Amino acid sequence: VFEEVLFALKSILDDEELKEFATTSNSTKQASLEHFTRVVAGIRLFNKYCDKGGEGIANLPNLIRKAVNIIRQRAEMTLLLVMERVNLLTTIVDKCYTIKTTSKGLHVDIVLPKECLPNFSINYMTDLLIFFRQYELIMRKLIEEIEVISTRSEFVLKSIDKYLEKIHDTVFMRLAIPVGVVFPLFEELSDTWTHLQDQVILLTRFSQIISNLEMYARQVYNEEILGEQLSMDYYALTDAERLELTAHNTIESNNPNVSVYSIESFKSFDAVKLEYLGFCPWKLVETKGALIPGNPSMGVARYQEKNYVFSTVEASQEFCKNPELYVNYILDLAREKPQLIHFLQLKEELEKVYSIEK
The missing domain is CATH 1.20.1270 (Substrate Binding Domain Of Dnak; Chain:A; Domain 2)
Known part of the structure; x- marks a missing residue:
């Protein structure tokens, strides 16, 4: 490897150029060394490609x-x-x-x-x-x-x-x-x-x-x-199975500030941002931290340009009565369970509330 590098270096730097290199400033030397290193590395890679060197270079x-x-x-x-x-x-x-x-x-x-x-x-x-x-x-x-x-x-x-x-x-x-x-x-x-x-x-x-x-x-x-x-004879539902149980339901809103949209009304639903990563906000508040997936198939509630989904029709009804209350409750919950802050993307909202309080 040493001999190959030496030959490669001599091919790009003769004796006169080496003497000239020794008299240059440190910054120039550093730039030149970086250039020489890249050229020599390229030569060794090419030698490996031609089966004429490149020993020690990993495949x-x-x-x-x-x-x-x-x-x-x-x-x-x-x-x-x-x-x-x-x-x-x-x-x-x-x-x-x-x-x-x-x-x-x-x-x-x-x-x-x-x-x-x-x-x-x-x-x-x-x-x-x-x-x-x-x-x-x-x-x-x-x-x-x-x-x-x-x-x-x-x-x-x-x-x-x-x-x-x-x-x-x-x-x-x-x-x-x-x-x-x-x-x-x-x-x-x-x-x-x-x-x-x-x-x-x-x-x-x-x-x-x-x-x-x-x-x-x-x-x-x-x-x-x-x-x-817990007794181990317990059947665990997958997220898909859980959502299938409520897929036939439809949520509604009696609050003029909350609109409900069907999943079909979105051009690309995968691109829609759901608050709390799509977990049910009402269940999150009522259970003090349980992450139960909401079901977009029942409908998506929009409040102040933000989208929410729910695990049950009852959960959506309670949330829509006073959405601001539940949004604030979740911020309070995040203070008690800080592991939820980054996970549910609440950092920015908490900072806004902190600024208002100050």
């Missing part, structure tokens, strides 16, 4: 493709496990609450189902559900980023092949080539290779994030504690 194309597949599979398997726990916890928490009618409107009562053992703690389950919904969101974003890296890496690999072929065509059967022609190609090849290395570093960091989350989840989610609180 990044194969490495990154394998890494993408391994980390993608790991992330997807982790997400499946996370969703199993999300489904179980959501089913448990939702089943613990029964809607009741009072003189002040609808509220929820805690009525523990028979599957709950004497040591059952609804607060523990609610906080655990928040954690795993956060975990789910992170894993979905990581999977998206892994796909971005995969696409970007394939583009970079094609660029590397293009530069290698271009250099080959430039130097093939030629004894002398102007440095102004070939050196920029070596530099571009080196820069493109560096971009590929960056993708490997990102994948390594993503893998570390997944490992850290798995380790933290093992500390938070204790099978023994769960077994002490």
Whole structure:
């Protein structure tokens, strides 16, 4: 490797140029060294391509493709496990609450189902559900980023092949080539290779994030504690199954400040931002933190240019009576449970309220 680098360096810097380099300022030396490094790296990469050198240079194309597949599979398997726990916890928490009618409107009562053992703690389950919904969101974003890296890496690999072929065509059967022609190609090849290395570093960091989350989840989610609180013969509904149960319902609003739209009225519903990530705001308030998904198929309520969805018709009716009240209650809840602030994207709203109070 040393000899190859030395020969490559001599090919771009003769003795006279070396003496001249030694007399330049530090800033000029630094700029020149960066240039020399890129050119030499490009030469070594081209030598590897021609099977005439490049010893010690990793086979990044194969490495990154394998890494993408391994980390993608790991992330997807982790997400499946996370969703199993999300489904179980959501089913448990939702089943613990029964809607009741009072003189002040609808509220929820805690009525523990028979599957709950004497040591059952609804607060523990609610906080655990928040954690795993956060975990789910992170894993979905990581999977998206892994796909971005995969696409970007394939583009970079094609660029590397293009530069290698271009250099080959430039130097093939030629004894002398102007440095102004070939050196920029070596530099571009080196820069493109560096971009590929960056993708490997990102994948390594993503893998570390997944490992850290798995380790933290093992500390938070204790099978023994769960077994002490809950009978294991428990059927967990998926989000899709839960939404199917209320898909035939339709919400309405008697509040002139709240409009209700059907899901079909949106050109691209996937692009519509739902407040609280689509979790039911009424249930969130009444249960003090339970993340129960709202069902857009029942309709979307719009209040002050913001969109809300609900888990039941009753929840939408109560919210629409006084939406501002529930919005403020959720901000208060976020102060009590700060893990909800970033997860439900409440930071900006809390800052506005803080400024008003000051």
